[in-house]
Amino acid sequence: MIRPTPLFLVLVFLMAACKTLPAQWIVGHRGASFDAPENTVSAFRLAWDQGADAVEADFYLTSDDKIVCIHDADTERTTGVKHVVAQTPLETLRTLDAGSWKDERWRGEPVPTFEEVLAAIPDNKGFVIELKIGPEIVPVLEAEIKRLNAPRDRLIFISFKADTIAACKRAFPNMRAHWLTSFKQHAVTGEWQPTASEIARTVKECHADGVGMKGNREVIDREFIERLRHEGCGEFHVWTVDSPDDARYFKQLGAAAITTNRPQYIRETLDGQPAGTDDS
Template sequence: MKDFFSALLMVSIAFGMFTGPALAAQDGPITKQQQQKMINVAHRGASGHAPENTMPAFQKGVEMKADYIEIDVQMTKDGKLVIIHDATVNRTTNGTGAVKDLTLEELKQLDAGSWFSEKYAGEKIPTFEEVLDAFRGKTGILIELKLPERYPGIEEKVAEALIERNMHKPGNKKIVIQSFNHESIDKSKKLLPLLPHGVLLGDEWADVTDEQLAEFAAYADYFNPTLSIVTPELVDRVHAAGMKIYPYTSRSQEQAYELFSLDVDGIITDYPEHVYDHPGKKTIVNNTLDLL
């Protein structure tokens, strides 16, 4: 028995080392009610199961009952809006070059699926409009303006596409726009004042002040940080500023459990099933592995 508890302690210590110091856990198991109210955002679609930012990834997110699919919007050389994450096509297609230097016709000739699996060979980079038309009314869409500083006028083009489809009204709040470029979000909010907007934040915002939170809250409804800087105190302060918080990007069941325990409003994840999977076998309690 002593050996068993020694081994359990070792596992607990090791696990605590790898989950990172910022995340802390609740004092009991995650309830089914907590899971049901948690907003589940499929990051670049269900990108743990299909090639990111492609129609199959978005469809998989819908099939897995995610509340939102998250998409990355950039602009082509000829001014068309396309869905791709990186500034270049090198990683996720069989082509090379910067998105901004390629026309839509050139991008549509690329294979955006084979890098993930031969099952998805021939998948194309979708346009923003194609995604809107395919998934509006089926799921929420969290729109990230990716690198807007490279694409003058991208905020107006996104607004035009949404207004054309009558998707610029608050309704059920199923359209949210976010970006790491906070000036771009301020601009987008002015163009689409009825839609919720969010700011994305990296590690450098770990010490965000209350004054900065108040400045964000003047035009943003969401404060969406990297999960590595999320603490109970940060969540409380974001809520006190009147914003919601959707940390990114959960890629393990354990990370999802810990985010649950921090009382965040939503989880941006490559694996939507982690948010819905009931933790009947294990949960994280005070950075230790609690076997149930």
């Protein structure tokens, strides 16, 4: 029998002592986007069928200040027609086909609004809202959340923009928010940036509740997570994890959530069921 180490017990205590996301959320990245067109209502609904605990969706403002769900700043990759989202009214965006690029069976999927995505979230599921632009989106989002009476305990904001996260925390001090970061390796020194201390400092400065990190195993190890927590960042999630080995690794490190394009595949892995061949 393998006995838990004192370090493991300390980490478990720290995780239990702080307010965190529901343990080990499996988050559908732009929905079940391995199988369905990303950031569409069909992709989000499929994520629920695949056992996701939450979905992550990306949001921009249109030229007429409507919030729409799309990852890129323009529509070309997912619709075949190029419109810059910020320069285009909702009425025009709604004429686009955001599904058939993935497969003909998805033809006719529209670019959804925030309201439509929210309506597709079941009562017992979470909604991870990635804001792709600056703080200007926050007042519009605040008005929508109030108008729609959104379930605030099941929403979490994420963004690569620290000023956007800071604005979210000012508008919604009791709602969770994670600052996002990836990693770059210095060409000369080989050091990875940002460091755990730098991440913790940014999290503190923007009043985030934690950090969402690109799931890079060259960077994120137990020592890295210990440093994060020592510096005051007690909660983290990782993206985008489609490998069973990676999912197990980050689960063992205590990730609050694992974001994946393949919710069912990763769910089966972490639940100890056969996940098939690791062909990610």
